[in-house]
Amino acid sequence: MIRRWALWAVWLAVxxxxxxxxxxxxxxxxxxxxxxxxxIVRFRASAASPHHRAAEQPDTRPLPETEQASAPDGxxxxxxxNPIRRIHWKLSAKTDRLLIREDSPSEDSMxxxxxFAAVSGTVRSGKADGRPVWLIRLLPSMAAALLxxxxxxxxxxxxxxxxxxxxxERSEAVNAYRYTRFAVPAGQTPQLAGGLLIAAGALLAAWxxxxxSRLLAFCMAAGVAAAEIFLGLTLPLWAQVPLLGxxxxxxxxxxxxxxxxxxxAAGLLALLAVLALLWPGVDAPIEEASEQVRDLFARxxxxxxxxxxxxxxxxxxxxxxxxxSLLPGEEEAQAGKTYRLVTVEEQQISRPQWVDLVxxxxxxxxxxxxxVLPFVPPALLLRRRKRxxxxxxAFDSADCAAAICAMFRQIGRWLRSTGHDAGNCLFRxxxxxxxxxxPDSYVSRFAACVPLFEEAYYSGHAMAEAQREAVRSLLExxxxxxxxxxxxxxxxxxxxxxxxxxx
Amino acid sequence: xxxxLSRVCLEIEKAITGKRAVIEKVLMALLAEGHILLxxxxxxxxxxxxxxxxxxxxxxxxxxxxxPDVLPSDLTGFSVYDRERGAFVFQPGALIGVNLLLGxxxxxxxxxxxxxxxxxxxxxxxxxxGTTYPLEKPFSVIATxxxxxxxxxxxxxxxxxxxxxxxxxxGYPDYEAQIALLRERQTENPLEHVRQVLTREQFAALQxxxxxxxxxxxxxxxxxRLVMASREHEAVAVGISPRGALFLDRLAKxxxxxEGRDYVTGADVQAVFRDACTHRLVxxxxxxxxxxxxxxxxxxxxxxxxxxx
Numbered sequence: 001m002i003r004r005w006a007l008w009a010v011w012l013a014v015x016x017x018x019x020x021x022x023x024x025x026x027x028x029x030x031x032x033x034x035x036x037x038x039x040i041v042r043f044r045a046s047a048a049s050p051h052h053r054a055a056e057q058p059d060t061r062p063l064p065e066t067e068q069a070s071a072p073d074g075x076x077x078x079x080x081x082n083p084i085r086r087i088h089w090k091l092s093a094k095t096d097r098l099l100i101r102e103d104s105p106s107e108d109s110m111x112x113x114x115x116f117a118a119v120s121g122t123v124r125s126g127k128a129d130g131r132p133v134w135l136i137r138l139l140p141s142m143a144a145a146l147l148x149x150x151x152x153x154x155x156x157x158x159x160x161x162x163x164x165x166x167x168x169e170r171s172e173a174v175n176a177y178r179y180t181r182f183a184v185p186a187g188q189t190p191q192l193a194g195g196l197l198i199a200a201g202a203l204l205a206a207w208x209x210x211x212x213s214r215l216l217a218f219c220m221a222a223g224v225a226a227a228e229i230f231l232g233l234t235l236p237l238w239a240q241v242p243l244l245g246x247x248x249x250x251x252x253x254x255x256x257x258x259x260x261x262x263x264x265a266a267g268l269l270a271l272l273a274v275l276a277l278l279w280p281g282v283d284a285p286i287e288e289a290s291e292q293v294r295d296l297f298a299r300x301x302x303x304x305x306x307x308x309x310x311x312x313x314x315x316x317x318x319x320x321x322x323x324x325s326l327l328p329g330e331e332e333a334q335a336g337k338t339y340r341l342v343t344v345e346e347q348q349i350s351r352p353q354w355v356d357l358v359x360x361x362x363x364x365x366x367x368x369x370x371x372v373l374p375f376v377p378p379a380l381l382l383r384r385r386k387r388x389x390x391x392x393x394a395f396d397s398a399d400c401a402a403a404i405c406a407m408f409r410q411i412g413r414w415l416r417s418t419g420h421d422a423g424n425c426l427f428r429x430x431x432x433x434x435x436x437x438x439p440d441s442y443v444s445r446f447a448a449c450v451p452l453f454e455e456a457y458y459s460g461h462a463m464a465e466a467q468r469e470a471v472r473s474l475l476e477x478x479x480x481x482x483x484x485x486x487x488x489x490x491x492x493x494x495x496x497x498x499x500x501x502x503x
Numbered sequence: 504x505x506x507x508l509s510r511v512c513l514e515i516e517k518a519i520t521g522k523r524a525v526i527e528k529v530l531m532a533l534l535a536e537g538h539i540l541l542x543x544x545x546x547x548x549x550x551x552x553x554x555x556x557x558x559x560x561x562x563x564x565x566x567x568x569x570x571p572d573v574l575p576s577d578l579t580g581f582s583v584y585d586r587e588r589g590a591f592v593f594q595p596g597a598l599i600g601v602n603l604l605l606g607x608x609x610x611x612x613x614x615x616x617x618x619x620x621x622x623x624x625x626x627x628x629x630x631x632x633g634t635t636y637p638l639e640k641p642f643s644v645i646a647t648x649x650x651x652x653x654x655x656x657x658x659x660x661x662x663x664x665x666x667x668x669x670x671x672x673x674g675y676p677d678y679e680a681q682i683a684l685l686r687e688r689q690t691e692n693p694l695e696h697v698r699q700v701l702t703r704e705q706f707a708a709l710q711x712x713x714x715x716x717x718x719x720x721x722x723x724x725x726x727x728r729l730v731m732a733s734r735e736h737e738a739v740a741v742g743i744s745p746r747g748a749l750f751l752d753r754l755a756k757x758x759x760x761x762e763g764r765d766y767v768t769g770a771d772v773q774a775v776f777r778d779a780c781t782h783r784l785v786x787x788x789x790x791x792x793x794x795x796x797x798x799x800x801x802x803x804x805x806x807x808x809x810x811x812x
Contacts, residue, residue, distance in 0.1 A: 409812045426769050427809050457809065458719050459766035 074102040132210075139207035146200040150193050158185055159193030166190075171234045208250060217250030297342040301335055395472065400463035404456035407468075407475045408449075418482045418490060427453055442481060449474045505763050508709075511559045511700045518555035518694045519548050520687070521680030525673050527761065528778055529556055529645070533706075534713045534757035537668020537750055538624050538644040540609075540659075540782065545649055547673045551694060553605040553645045558697045560706045562602035562641070569612035571655070575619035579631040596631070598623050602639050602703065606646040610656040620644070621663045641707055661741070661785055668750045669775075670782040709760070716756040718767040721808035725772055726751050732805050733780070738790035738797055747783040754779050769808045776802060 075088055078098035086101045150156045161182040168179040208216055224243060227233045235243070252261065394406035408427065415421070415434070422433040431447040452467050483491060504512075508530060515526045529552065532539045541549045550566065557564030567573065580596035598604060598620070606612075606620065623629045624644050628637045646667070648659065664670070676684060687693045701709070726748055734742030743751075754775040755767045762771075781794045792800075 405812065408809075412809075412812065424803060424806055424810055426773070426807055428770055454768045454770075455764075455766070457812070458717075458722065458768045459764070460717060460719060461766075 075099050076102060136207065136210045139203050139210070143200040143203035143207070146196050146203065150196040150200070153192070155188065156193045156196060158188030159190040160197075162188055162190045163193055163197070167233055167235070170236055205246070208246075212250075214251055217247050221247040221251065293342055293345050297338065300338040300342075395475075400465060400468045401456040401461070403468050404453055404463055404471045407471045408453045408457070411446075411475055411478050414478050414482055418486060438481070442477065445474055445477065504761055507701060507705070508761050514559040514697050514700050515552070515555045517696050519552050519673075520683045521676050522548070522552075522673060525671055526552070526556075528669060528671055531754055531757040531761060531775065532669040533560070533641070533643050534710055534760060535668055535750065535753035536641065536643070536710055536713075537753065538646070538666065540664065540667040540670040541645060541647040541673060542650060542670055543647070543672045543674070547675060549645075549647045549673060550605060550607065552673065553603065554694060555697045556645075557603040558694075559700050560603075561699045561702045562706065563600070563639070564603040564605060565597055565601040566605040566607065567597050568607045569609050569616065571611060571613050573612050573616050575616050576631070578616065578619050578623065579629040580636070582632055593631070593634070595636070596629070598629055598638060599636055600639055602641055602643070604642075604644045606644055608649055608656075609646040610648045610658050612657065614657050617657065617659065617663065620646075621666050624666055641703070641710055661783075664782045665744055665746055667782065668754060669778050671778060712765075713753070713757050713760045716759050716765050716767060718752055718756060721811070722755070722767045722769070722772060723752070725769060725805070725808045726755075728805050729772070729776065729801055732801050733784065733797070736797055736801065738787055738792040739784055740787050741785035743780050743783045747780055751775065751779045773802055773807070 075091060076099065078087060078092075078100045082100050088099045088101050091099045150160050161184045165181050165184065168181065172178060204220075208220070221244065224235070224240075224247070228235075234240070391406060391410065395403050395410075397403050397406075412427070415430070420434055420437060422430045425433065428447075428450045430450075431443045434443050434446065449471055452463070452471055455461055456463050456467075511530060512523065512526050516523060519526065529539055533556070541552075543549060553566075554564060556562075567578070576596065578596045578598050580594055580599055582591035582593050584590075585592040609617065609620070612620075619629075623638065627640075627642055628635055630636070649656075675681075730743045730745075730748045730751070733739055736742065751772065752767075755771040758771040758775050759765070759767045777795065777798050780798055784794045784797060786792065786794060786797065
């Protein structure tokens with residue numbers, strides 16, 4: 001989960017950088033892809049083919065007796081709708097039917113695509129909880145037929161080309177692209193083509209909604225984005241916003257994790273707001289001035305060229321007649337000088353100083369952050385390290401009861417930080433929840449030490465040194481065992497964040 | 504479990520088969536000097552339980568069958584004119600001189616009789632005709648209330664339910680217990696085999712010991728947080744009263760004592776929380792939650808003292 005969001009964050013950063021240092025294209029790229037990316041990343045799981053393969057032959061029968069006996073614990077038959085990740089491929093290959101690992105609580109949170117898998121599974125088996133399957137299958141072919149008609153019927157084709165020309169015209173108004181127009185026979189009207197296109201679009205939208213497919217929505221969104229980014233075909237705003245809105249809606253995971261979606265939306269909005277604040281935008285007077293200077297420059301160079309081309313014909317005459325005309329070498333020098341002047345002027349006009357200032361500020365902040373960041377974790381660790389050391393001192397305090405309490409606090413923290421959290425449970429209830437995941441010998445030792453802790457914590461009795469040593473050995477065993485069982489990330493965390501061996 | 508208390512339990516179990524948990528809770532409430540409300544259908548052994556308890560603990564017991572005709576003076580006592588002496592002689596009521604009073608079908612009594620009894624429960628003394636008589640020590644009431652056949656009854660108001668330390672249901676015996684019960688009663692009444700285990704003084708000493716058990720600050724904090732959370736729960740109209748918190752503390756101490764400890768742990772509080780508090784909650788009907796569910800949720804949500812270690 002973290003990796004996905006990290007990926008998204010990196011992408012956002014790249015897109016933001018693009019948007020910042022490159023004009024035009026980057027903002028749109030950012031807009032599209034930052035919308036689409038979380039959905040894409042989710043796809044890796046839900047659109048992966050194994051699930052579809054599995055769903056094609058749903059097998060809800062329970063395992064036969066013999067196989068059930070031979071299957072190890074924690075495995076059961078696959079039922080459509082179960083998450084793909086849990087399929088036990090090795091055993092499935094052996095037994096020739098799909099088996100699935102039993103739920104374990106830590107994996108439950110991953111089970112986001114289950115409702116979808118259920119939907120797509122039932123679509124394939126033809127039930128689709130009340131949705132007409134035949135309609136879902138028919139809709140795309142109907143849409144394709146309409147599009148084909150729009151191309152085949154001559155009047156419609158003319159209209160289609162007109163519409164395309166119109167789209168290109170609109171795009172040219174927004175983008176820097178220039179298109180060659182299609183040749184349209186005279187007397188064409190776009191009504192028929194437009195009607196066909198709208199009908200096809202409506203059919204596609206109906207298909208999208210009925211099939212509930214995120215893959216489909218993703219493909220459409222990607223198509224729109226590709227047309228925008230690579231072809232420069234910009235749909236008019238009134239069409240683009242609802243289209244992308246609907247597609248984004250379809251792409252959202254269901255059931256929607258409201259909190260996370262809210263955070264993502266807020267983050268995106270904040271990012272866009274920052275961009276909008278920093279974005280210099282188009283300043284009309286400056287653009288106009290720049291345009292004028294450019295014209296001036298063009299005229300100057302144009303005159304020089306004209307003079308040059310005209311020169312051979314009436315060389316002597318013009319020189320004599322036009323006393324103001326210059327020598328060829330001087331003309332070039334003049335043009336170069338004008339060019340330089342114009343460039344300098346244009347640069348000064350088109351780049352207001354404050355944008356530079358903001359950029360310099362941002363860059364220096366970035367550099368500062370890059371310089372400072374490596375030192376932040378150790379600084380934070382140092383505080384934790386000190387705190388941990390102070391707590392470890394308590395283990396040797398003169399008051400045995402306090403020491404036992406401190407050690408049990410540490411044991412609880414250890415177990416919690418390694419995923420053995422028993423929730424709001426008393427320590428005497430912990431052995432029940434630990435029994436599954438930790439060795440029995442440890443659990444029984446833990447259970448034996450709990451009364452010691454309870455006496456130390458609740459009674460106010462003076463505790464004996466032997467009891468302190470018993471709990472200390474439990475603590476040491478806990479630390480050693482959990483450290484041994486942890487993966488490298490946890491080890492790193494346990495070692496440096498929990499500050500175990502702060503020698 | 505404390506050796507003498509476990510012997511008491513064994514002794515009582517001769518009369519009531521297969522209800523160990525209920526017996527322990529009754530003992531716990533008695534150790535906490537609280538009163539017990541048994542809320543159950545007729546014929547599950549409420550009276551047998553009370554008599555067996557009084558025998559095993561060496562307490563004197565008396566039984567009052569409440570009807571609408573029972574008057575407050577039947578409980579407190581009244582004076583009659585003695586012609587031989589030529590003076591009024593006080594006839595003590597059912598409450599006086601008894602350790603364990605079994606009030607059967609308390610909800611059939613008129614409200615004035617109910618309040619007389621409940622007042623005596625609270626003050627542990629009765630006043631009749633201007634004279635105040637202290638009640639025996641220890642004094643506890645085991646009142647029963649039938650949930651079926653409620654016609655013509657005066658259900659106990661919540662304010663008065665609050666005075667009982669604990670509300671219990673005995674419940675029907677399971678198959679084996681039912682068979683054993685039938686078998687035992689073929690020839691004789693097992694109630695007569697219940698021997699006295701403790702004397703009244705020993706039991707009073709145990710009660711004192713209960714009072715002196717240590718409930719640390721973390722326990723008091725836990726009880727307070729539980730009680731306050733019950734008042735803030737959205738399904739609850741009236742939460743656990745301060746008296747409820749007091750009884751929770753005392754019952755937790757009794758639970759600790761029964762386990763042979765002289766200090767209260769979080770587990771003690773959790774063990775008695777449900778029995779001590781179900782009858783103290785007034786729920787909002789629209790929430791659709793039962794008292795047990797609310798209490799279980801409180802136990803789940805309120806951080807226990809070890810969690811806040």
